[in-house]
Amino acid sequence: MTAIYAYFIRYWRKLLIFICLVDVFIFLVIILLVPESPRWLHSIGRFDEAEAIIQKASKYKKEIPVEVYKELREEKVDDQTENSNASVKDLFHNKVMCLRTIVITTLGFIINCVYFGVSLSAIRLSSNDYLAVGLSAAVEIPACLLSRLAVDQWGRRPILGSAILMAGLSCIGIAFTSDWLIMVFGLTGKFAISSCYNIHFVFAAEIFPTPVRNVGIGLATMVGNCGAVLAPQLMYIGVVWEQLPYFIFGCFSGIGVLLILLLPETKGTNLPQSIQEGKTLGVKIASADLGETGSEAQCHDTPFDVMEME
Structure with missing residues (x-):
């Protein structure tokens, strides 16, 4: 959309003001209409608010029995105090969590660097700057849609690894080609790195446990x-x-x-809702791959998971 805005608003100060106003409007819409995460509310003991949001959402899917809420309230979670006091230190408290935090944040650095590097080279795609930027932006639409479908079908790790490899090869292609091949490699690279940009946030949200999910994603x-x-x-x-x-x-x-190889696959698993579940996420996935069942392979189902499985 920025290319369209810039085509009609040529003065850069007015363009920035207009973009900021649009962002403020979107921010207000999100604040007013998007509810808080019931997983996070439940993890810190704010059951009433979590239940209200779930009950409102269940009207459109599957009605959740009242007994389920009672069981959740009566359930004694050993790490409830740990969850309530979770902070950025918990991301580095354990070797496993520390390694995954470093990998996720480093991947964020690499993906952002390549993404903006490819975006800045968009003007090489065409002699018309507006057309070049427009093409570079337009290719992100199928990238977002197809990446979400692909990760649900084949998993987060292989798709993210393939996409970032494609982006790297496209960058090398841009370096050693000319003429129309620059456009081919440029659009391919932008498609691939845009897919990485979206998958990275999904992957990070599924690896970081609920109490430190916002902190972890914020750090990344x-x-x-x-x-x-x-x-x-x-x-x-x-x-x-x-x-x-x-x-x-x-x-x-x-x-x-290479860094992606250090992360576990999260496709088909429940989100870790405690620090302990976050530490043992890879072990549970490994057990599930071996065909084991029960608590070793998956976390216990909660109203959140019931809603997700519908």
């Missing part, structure tokens, strides 16, 4: 923004060798592929 976003800041500076290296920035983006993508 902050580190990722550092990659976004670095991308324009890397583009300046092109004065030394024009192809060097794209070669660097390709190398970053290769590192990202």
